[in-house]
Structure formats: structure tokens, C-alpha cells
Amino acid sequence: MNFLKRYLIPRLLQYLLVSFLGLSAVFLLPRFLPIDPIQQRIAQYQTFGVIIPPDQLEYMISTLRSLFGLEGTLWQQYVMFWQRLFSWDFGPSLARFPTPVSTLIAWHLPWTLGLLISATVIGWLVGTLVGGVAGYYHRSRATRLLEGMAMVVRPIPYYILALLLLILFTHVFPLLPRGGGIGIGVAPEFNLAAIWSILLHAALPALTLIIGGIAEHFQAMKLIVQTSRSEDHVWYARSAGVKDETVVFHYVIRNAMLPRITHLGLTLGVVFSGALITEIVFRYPGVGLLLYNAVMHGDYNLIMGISAISVMVITTLILLLDLLLPLVDPRVRHQ
Amino acid sequence: MSNRGVVLRTEQLKTSYVLHAFGRRVVVKAVDGVDVTIGKGEVLGIAGESGCGKSTLIKALFANIEPPLQHIGGKVLYQVNGAGVDVLSLRPQERRRFLWKFVSYVPQGSMSILNPVRKLRATFQDFLASHVGGQRAKEALAITDRHLTELGLPIKVLDYYPHQLSGGMRQRVTIALATLLQPEVILADEPTTALDVVVQRGTIQLLKEIQERWGSALVLVTHDMGVQANIADRIAIMYAGKVVEEAATQEIFRNPQHPYTKFLIKSLPRFGDRSAKESAPGSPPSLAKLPGGCAFHPRCPHAFDACRERVPELVELEGNRRVACWLIGGEGGEAP
Amino acid sequence: MSGLLRDLFKDYRFIIAFGVVLGLLALSILSAFSPFDPQRALQVPRAQPPSWQFLLGTTWLGQDVFWQLTHAIRNTLAIALVASLTSRVIAILIGLVAGYRGGLVDRILMSVGDTTLVLPSLVILILASIFLREWLRDLVNLGLLLAFFAWAWDARVIRSQVLSLREREFTRVSILSGMGTIRLVVKQYLPFIMPIAFTTLINNMSWAIGMEVTLAYLGLGIDPSIPTIGNMLQVAIFRQALFMGFWWWLLAPVGTALLLFVSLYLLSVSLSEYLDPKARVQRIGLR
Numbered sequence: 001m002n003f004l005k006r007y008l009i010p011r012l013l014q015y016l017l018v019s020f021l022g023l024s025a026v027f028l029l030p031r032f033l034p035i036d037p038i039q040q041r042i043a044q045y046q047t048f049g050v051i052i053p054p055d056q057l058e059y060m061i062s063t064l065r066s067l068f069g070l071e072g073t074l075w076q077q078y079v080m081f082w083q084r085l086f087s088w089d090f091g092p093s094l095a096r097f098p099t100p101v102s103t104l105i106a107w108h109l110p111w112t113l114g115l116l117i118s119a120t121v122i123g124w125l126v127g128t129l130v131g132g133v134a135g136y137y138h139r140s141r142a143t144r145l146l147e148g149m150a151m152v153v154r155p156i157p158y159y160i161l162a163l164l165l166l167i168l169f170t171h172v173f174p175l176l177p178r179g180g181g182i183g184i185g186v187a188p189e190f191n192l193a194a195i196w197s198i199l200l201h202a203a204l205p206a207l208t209l210i211i212g213g214i215a216e217h218f219q220a221m222k223l224i225v226q227t228s229r230s231e232d233h234v235w236y237a238r239s240a241g242v243k244d245e246t247v248v249f250h251y252v253i254r255n256a257m258l259p260r261i262t263h264l265g266l267t268l269g270v271v272f273s274g275a276l277i278t279e280i281v282f283r284y285p286g287v288g289l290l291l292y293n294a295v296m297h298g299d300y301n302l303i304m305g306i307s308a309i310s311v312m313v314i315t316t317l318i319l320l321l322d323l324l325l326p327l328v329d330p331r332v333r334h335q
Numbered sequence: 336m337s338n339r340g341v342v343l344r345t346e347q348l349k350t351s352y353v354l355h356a357f358g359r360r361v362v363v364k365a366v367d368g369v370d371v372t373i374g375k376g377e378v379l380g381i382a383g384e385s386g387c388g389k390s391t392l393i394k395a396l397f398a399n400i401e402p403p404l405q406h407i408g409g410k411v412l413y414q415v416n417g418a419g420v421d422v423l424s425l426r427p428q429e430r431r432r433f434l435w436k437f438v439s440y441v442p443q444g445s446m447s448i449l450n451p452v453r454k455l456r457a458t459f460q461d462f463l464a465s466h467v468g469g470q471r472a473k474e475a476l477a478i479t480d481r482h483l484t485e486l487g488l489p490i491k492v493l494d495y496y497p498h499q500l501s502g503g504m505r506q507r508v509t510i511a512l513a514t515l516l517q518p519e520v521i522l523a524d525e526p527t528t529a530l531d532v533v534v535q536r537g538t539i540q541l542l543k544e545i546q547e548r549w550g551s552a553l554v555l556v557t558h559d560m561g562v563q564a565n566i567a568d569r570i571a572i573m574y575a576g577k578v579v580e581e582a583a584t585q586e587i588f589r590n591p592q593h594p595y596t597k598f599l600i601k602s603l604p605r606f607g608d609r610s611a612k613e614s615a616p617g618s619p620p621s622l623a624k625l626p627g628g629c630a631f632h633p634r635c636p637h638a639f640d641a642c643r644e645r646v647p648e649l650v651e652l653e654g655n656r657r658v659a660c661w662l663i664g665g666e667g668g669e670a671p
Numbered sequence: 672m673s674g675l676l677r678d679l680f681k682d683y684r685f686i687i688a689f690g691v692v693l694g695l696l697a698l699s700i701l702s703a704f705s706p707f708d709p710q711r712a713l714q715v716p717r718a719q720p721p722s723w724q725f726l727l728g729t730t731w732l733g734q735d736v737f738w739q740l741t742h743a744i745r746n747t748l749a750i751a752l753v754a755s756l757t758s759r760v761i762a763i764l765i766g767l768v769a770g771y772r773g774g775l776v777d778r779i780l781m782s783v784g785d786t787t788l789v790l791p792s793l794v795i796l797i798l799a800s801i802f803l804r805e806w807l808r809d810l811v812n813l814g815l816l817l818a819f820f821a822w823a824w825d826a827r828v829i830r831s832q833v834l835s836l837r838e839r840e841f842t843r844v845s846i847l848s849g850m851g852t853i854r855l856v857v858k859q860y861l862p863f864i865m866p867i868a869f870t871t872l873i874n875n876m877s878w879a880i881g882m883e884v885t886l887a888y889l890g891l892g893i894d895p896s897i898p899t900i901g902n903m904l905q906v907a908i909f910r911q912a913l914f915m916g917f918w919w920w921l922l923a924p925v926g927t928a929l930l931l932f933v934s935l936y937l938l939s940v941s942l943s944e945y946l947d948p949k950a951r952v953q954r955i956g957l958r
Contacts, residue, residue, distance in 0.1 A: 156933070164925075232448045241432060241436075243461075280889070330452055
């Protein structure tokens with residue numbers, strides 16, 4: 001009971017608060033426009049040579065207003081925003097009228113989540129494991145080589161990494177497909193051919209995220225393990241004869257887990273952004289590509305919808321990680 | 336020295352920190368030729384200012400020499416079961432079997448040597464696993480329970496994590512862990528410094544109790560002269576990596592011989608003594624740049640030529656004491 | 672100061688990074704002497720590969736890649752500087768206030784900060800870029816927008832520093848001797864805080880450059896006719912540079928970006944290792 005009060009509830013409250021603030025920001029931003037999206041849209045139509053008689057104009061403006069969620073006072077809009085949010089209604093997509101935004105997102109989101117979660121987990125696992133071993137044998141040549149590699153790879157932002165991999169594996173060595181999520185003409189069903197096609201197409205985007213993740217987590221874990229050797233409870237246990245396997249697992253790695261998971265949570269925002277941009281480079285059919293197209297076509301509602309969903313995805317993932325912490329660290333469990 | 340024989344002895348022990356930074360190599364002589372002898376069941380206090388090398392000395396006694404600390408020369412010899420053991424030249428395997436069983440180390444903070452993510456029972460079992468032959472679980476459990484009870488600790492303590500205990504309780508558990516196999520020698524490095532006064536007293540009592548009950552020798556490093564006065568049989572005063580004076584506790588307090596010891600004793604508050612306290616002028620030298628000759632000479636009011644040129648050796652005086660000073664047992668004069 | 676530089680030069684990473692950054696800075700200064708107007712097209716023969724006349728070749732739009740690059744570096748660095756300096760100032764201000772005041776003010780500030788940390792900055796930046804498109808055409812404005820996302824982390828770090836400083840003896844002494852709050856904070860705390868803010872400045876610049884390139888790649892960001900590294904990259908990709916075989920056009924911005932990121936990273940790592948108090952202990956005997 002104590003635990004619930006001390007840990008669980010504050011975390012939940014924080015989750016709700018941050019989500020609330022984030023979504024409100026998503027709501028407020030477009031309303032601070034120096035430009036009116038309605039006028040912008042009208043102007044757009046007019047550049048295509050469409051002539052709109054004045055009475056029709058009024059009707060059009062009010063329709064657009066309701067489509068954009070811009071009718072009424074700011075407060076009314078705010079309330080409506082939240083109402084719609086709870087029913088997953090973001091209005092229709094303007095570029096692919098009248099498909100509702102929520103349908104579009106629902107189709108594309110699984111691709112992003114699949115890519116994001118699997119690539120992040122693999123990158124974290126591999127990076128942490130290799131970093132752990134490297135940290136323990138931190139004087140060996142192999143370790144120094146790996147450290148050097150990580151040092152070069154780590155500052156490279158995801159899109160450049162993506163571009164490099166793209167050029168390397170589709171141009172220089174044409175091994176993998178240039179883009180897309182699945183081969184043209186292959187139906188997304190549960191047969192081997194389809195699954196294989198999906199995996200092939202996901203390979204490069206996933207590789208981008210994985211490489212970035214490995215570099216970062218390798219360095220972090222290596223540092224932790226390296227400094228842990230001088231920590232009192234580690235050297236004391238070793239001097240006193242505690243078995244090596246016990247020391248490595250229970251004294252070094254277990255203690256490193258807490259900061260590792262916290263680190264993962266902190267980087268989620270960045271990794272998510274990275275995933276989106278990677279999708280754009282590889283034309284992978286996730287939310288990133290959807291966002292890109294929405295931006296290109298000025299699809300107001302879709303952009304709003306994606307922003308809102310992104311906020312929710314990240315805060316939820318972080319909450320899940322936060323809930324994982326007490327399972328791993330007794331200091332959190334028994335405050 | 337006690338009549339029951341020597342249990343630990345060092346021979347010109349030299350350990351230094353060798354640091355490489357920005358292309359330069361600096362050697363910090365933390366322990367610079369130290370000879371100490373400890374008898375069975377004896378309590379030896381090692382005192383001195385911060386930075387005099389006493390912590391490094393005790394680490395070396397426990398063979399905890401990790402880079403950048405290096406063993407430059409000399410030996411640390413334990414006398415165990417009739418055989419001499421040069422702990423610094425043991426192979427890692429042997430050393431691990433030797434340490435903790437015959438020699439144990441009680442560190443400064445109480446939290447630090449307890450693994451924070453492991454229940455205390457598991458930690459105790461980890462330590463016993465390679466010492467209690469065959470790792471018979473029941474036997475290990477019995478040892479632990481019995482030990483804790485003897486030290487007045489509730490057995491329930493084992494079911495907790497370290498952070499769930501109070502500071503005082505943690506310190507007692509740490510001492511229990513350190514002395515689990517009733518070692519011959521206990522090395523305590525500033526065991527009271529990080530604690531409040533009440534807990535300090537309890538810790539000292541506990542150490543004294545253990546030492547008396549099992550006849551272990553205790554080497555106590557602390558700059559707190561009050562604690563030294565309380566439980567040490569003999570005190571060795573360290574300065575700049577060397578032992579400058581060593582005698583029975585009473586003698587050190589009543590009749591200090593070395594000029595540095597004199598300053599040390601004079602600066603201690605005593606009942607009824609209202610005179611102004613003065614400390615030695617200047618400050619201790621950097622262990623990386625020791626002055627030539629006697630390391631204390633820049634601050635010593637009685638320094639003369641020999642002091643600047645040659646390092647004084649420890650000289651045996653009557654009454655079982657040793658002093659390293661040219662004023663005494665050397666050229667330059669009689670005991671002032 | 673010279674002692675500091677001398678010590679830093681012993682670190683091979685610092686040397687490499689410093690050299691590269693200096694070189695890039697030199698290039699950006701060179702932009703003032705550019706014989707071509709960076710915003711005009713068709714000034715030189717199109718799509719020429721690198722030669723002695725055109726050091727890095729020319730673009731399909733008839734611009735000299737080398738001189739474009741000098742402008743691009745200059746502009747990108749300018750944006751990054753605006754972003755990171757502004758965010759340092761914000762971080763210091765907020766960190767000081769939150770740390771010293773404590774209580775509700777602290778909670779509110781930190782919650783706002785945490786929110787900017789946790790949210791997907793890219794998405795929100797995209798959102799903002801779309802709706803503030805006109806305002807964002809200016810370099811400085813983009814820098815300011817980026818600064819909004821960069822202060823939260825350091826504000827927290829500074830806040831915890833202030834919290835520990837507040838408990839120290841000298842604070843109580845200062846207050847008891849009548850020092851005003853602002854004077855106390857500025858004179859006493861700032862010297863401790865500055866090094867922290869400075870070491871993260873470089874990381875910040877790296878991030879800002881990354882964001883600028885990303886936004887440009889998406890067609891958002893500043894006026895596309897003003898060359899920045901991001902804009903050069905975007906135009907090259909948009910015009911199918913690779914497909915048409917004009918690899919030099921793409922390589923220039925990509926290569927420069929890579930050099931920038933890696934060298935800035937090495938700089939920040941070597942600097943922060945130097946300033947790390949634990950590493951300082953090792954240098955005690957060296958003076």
C-alpha cells in the first residue's frame with residue numbers, strides 16, 4: 001500500500017500531467033498563427049483557378065472551420081478538442097478527404113511501433129551486453145577498438161546514418177530494397193513470402209536505429225561497468241573471495257540495470273524522432289512518412305492527429321518503463 | 336609488543352600512486368618505507384593528519400593495491416598457524432582464500448561495501464560460499480546466525496536490504512560481515528568518521544568486544560585521538576608516508592618525543608586545561624613533492640642541518656618505543 | 672588560460688576536433704570573400720565535377736559548391752550559436768530561480784521543463800515550423816525556436832547545483848551579512864554554474880545543427896534560397912543529385928555535417944573530461 005502511494009501514484013500523476021501539457025501544446029500551437037489556415041486554404045483553391053461566389057465562400061469558411069475544429073471561442077475549441085480526443089476523432093484528413101485521420105493513423109502506427117520497439121530493444125540489449133563485457137575487460141585491444149568505433153558513430157544523427165546506409169546498401173551494393181514496407185504486389189498476409197518481404201524492407205530502417213542505439217548504450221554501459229570495479233562493494237566482494245560469476249552478475253550488472261533502464265526512458269523522445277525521420281528516408285509506411293506527406297500537402301488535421309498520438313505514445317512508453325523500475329531495483333521497491 | 340607473538344609485520348613497505356595525466360608522470364609516495372609490528376590480540380592505532388598515508392597503508396595491509404596505486408617495495412607478512420604469509424606475493428586465487436578468513440577489513444562508510452541490490456542474507460552467503468568448504472548451505476546459515484546473535488544483532492536483519500536499515504545498524508552488520516569467520520587480524524579504516532557520536536561509541540564498543548572475545552588483533556586507523564585513547568594498546572604516528580613515532584598509548588599521550596607528536600598532543604583539548612591551543616605551523620607536504628631529509632623539518636622548530644639532509648630512521652628507545660628524529664638517538668642532542 | 676589549452680592539447684581527440692572546427696570556422700569566414708551571390712542561381716556552368724576552377728564542382732542550378740558551402744557553414748553555425756547561447760541563458764535563469772526559490776515555483780518550472788524533454792521535439796518542431804513559416808524564414812528566429820527545446824536538461828542540472836550550494840556555509844554567511852539575493856546569486860553562484868553551462872554548449876550546438884538539417888530536409892526551416900548545410904542537402908536530394916551522378920553536390924553538405932558532428936562531439940568529450948572534478952584530483956600533484 002505504501003509502495004502504491006509513494007511510487008505508483010506520483011508516477012501516474014506525472015504521466016497524466018505531462019500528457020496533458022503536451023496535448024495542450026499541440027492544441028495551442030496552430031492557434032498562435034500569424035496566418036489563418038482557412039484563408040490559406042481558400043487562397044490555395046483560388047490559385048487553382050477555382051472561382052468561389054461570395055455566398056458559397058461563407059458556407060465554405062464555416063465548413064472548413066468545423067473541419068479544422070476552429071469554431072467558437074478558444075475555450076470552446078479547447079473543450080471540443082478534448083472531447084474529440086477521447087473518442088479518437090481528429091476529423092477527416094484534408095489531403096485524402098474524407099478518410100478520417102484516425103483511420104490513417106491506425107493503419108500506419110503499427111509499422112512505426114513495430115520498427116521502433118524492436119529496433120530500440122535490440123539496440124539496447126546488444127549495446128548493454130557488449131558494453132558490459134567491454135567494461136569488465138576494459139584494457140583489452142578489442143575494447144579500445146569498439147570504443148573508438150562507438151565514439152565515431154554516436155554523434156551521427158539518425159537521418160545521416162539512414163542516408164549513408166541507403167547509399168551503401170541500395171546503390172553501392174544493391175542488396176536491399178530502396179524503400180517501402182513491403183514489396184509491390186505482395187499482399188500483407190500471414191504467409192512466408194509476405195513476412196520475408198516485410199523483413200527485407202524493414203532491415204535498413206531497423207539497422208539505422210539499431211546501430212545508433214548500440215553505439216549509445218555500449219558507451220553508457222561500458223562506463224558503468226568500468227567504474228563499478230572500483231566501487232566498494234565490488235572490490236570488497238572480490239577480495240573476500242566471492243565467486244567471479246556472482247560478482248559479475250549480482251554485484252556489477254544488477255546494479256547497472258537501474259541507470260540503464262532510466263537512460264532508455266530518457267532517450268525515447270529522441271529515438272522516436274529518429275524513427276520518424278528514418279521512415280521518411282526509406283519511405284517506410286509508418287507514421288513518419290504519413291507526417292511527411294501531411295506536411296507536404298498542408299493536411300492540418302492529420303498533422304494535429306499525428307502530433308497528439310506521438311505525445312501519447314511516448315508518455316505511455318515512459319510510464320511502462322517507470323513501472324518496470326521497481327521490479328528491477330529494490331531501492332525503488334522499498335523506499 | 337605482546338608476548339603472544341607477532342601476527343602481522345611489515346618490512347619497509349613502499350606503495351605509491353603513479354599518475355599519468357597530460358603527458359606527465361607524477362609519483363605520490365603514500366607509504367614510504369613503513370615498518371610496523373602487531374602482536375596477537377593487540378590493538379594498534381595508526382594516527383596522523385589527513386593525507387599522511389594511513390588509509391593507503393591499511394589498504395596495502397589488506398592487499399588492496401589497485402592501479403594507480405602500485406607496490407614499489409617491501410613486504411606485508413602475516414603469521415598464521417605458525418607459517419609466514421607474504422600476502423602481496425600470493426597468487427590471486429590464494430589471496431582470495433586467505434583474505435577475509437584471516438584478515439578482514441572494515442571500511443569507512445558502512446553502506447559502501449554492502450551490495451544495495453542484494454538481500455543481506457544473500458550477501459553473507461556469497462561471502463561464505465568459497466570459504467566454507469563445499470558450500471553446505473545449512474552450515475553457512477548456522478555460522479551466520481550464530482555470529483549475529485553473538486554480536487547482539489537480530490537475525491531478522493538478514494531479510495532486509497541495506498538501505499532499509501538505520502545507519503548504526505548497517506555499521507554493525509558491516510562489522511559482522513567483516514568478522515564472520517573470526518579473523519586473526521581486523522583492519523579498521525576510519526570506522527567512526529562518517530557516523531554520529533552515539534553510533535560511534537556503539538561501533539567502538541563492538542570492535543573492542545569482538546577483539547577481546549576472539550583474541551583478534553585490531554589495527555585501527557583514525558585521526559580521532561579520542562578514539563585511539565579509548566581502545567588502542569599502542570599508537571603509531573604517521574607523517575608524510577612514514578611512521579615517526581610508536582609507543583604504548585599512555586606514553587604517547589603523557590610523554591611524546593617526536594616534535595610532530597608533541598604538536599599533535601598539545602592541540603588536543605583536555606579537562607581543566609585552558610591554555611591556547613596551537614597547531615604545528617604550516618601544512619603537511621604534498622606527497623608528490625616531499626622535502627629532502629626529514630619530511631617534517633620545514634615545520635619543526637628544532638630543525639638543524641642533519642634534518643635537512645638525511646631521513647631519520649626509527650630508533651628503539653627504552654620502554655618499548657621507537658622514534659624517527661635526529662634530535663633523539665642520533666646526532667644533535669638528548670631527548671628534550 | 673594558456674595552461675588550460677596546453678593541457679587540452681595533450682589529448683589527441685581535442686587536437687583533431689580543434690583542428691577541424693578551426694578549419695570549418697575559417698571556411699565560414701571565407702564566405703565574406705565569396706565572388707558569387709549565394710542566393711542567385713546560374714552563375715557558373717551547371718553540374719561540373721570538381722576541378723581546379725571549381726574546387727567542389729558546381730550544382731545543377733549553376734552555383735559553385737565550394738562557395739555555397741562557405742555560406743552554408745556560416746549560416747548553420749550562426750543558427751546553432753543563437754540556439755545554444757539562448758538556451759544556456761534560459762537554462763541558467765530557470766535553474767537559478769528554481770533551485771533558489773524552491774517550492775511551487777520550482778515544481779512548475781521543472782514540470783514545464785520535463786515536458787519539453789519528454790515530448791518528441793521533432794514532431795513539435797515540425798508543427799511549429801509549419802505554422803510559423805513566415806516568422807521562421809529568418810535565421811535568428813529558427814535559432815530561438817530551437818532554443819525552446821534545449822534548456823530543460825541543463826536547467827535541471829543547474830538547479831541541483833544551486834540546491835547544494837544553497838546548503839553550504841558561505842550562503843548562510845552571505846545572507847547573514849546582508850547580501851541581497853540577486854547579488855548573492857550572481858556573484859557567488861555563477862562561477863560554479865558557468866563551467867556546467869559551457870560544457871553543454873557544444874553538445875547543444877551539435878543538436879541544433881542536427882535539427883536545422885532535419886527541418887530543411889523536410890522542406891521546413893528557413894528560406895530555402897539561403898544556403899545552410901540543411902538546405903544544400905535538401906536541394907541536392909530533391910534534384911536527384913545521386914541519381915544523376917552529381918555525387919559532389921551531395922557529398923559536400925553530408926561530409927561537412929559529418930565532420931561537424933564528430934568534431935563537436937570530440938571537443939565536448941575532451942573538455943568535459945578535463946573539467947570533471949574526479950579527473951582533477953589526478954592532476955593535483957602536477958602544478
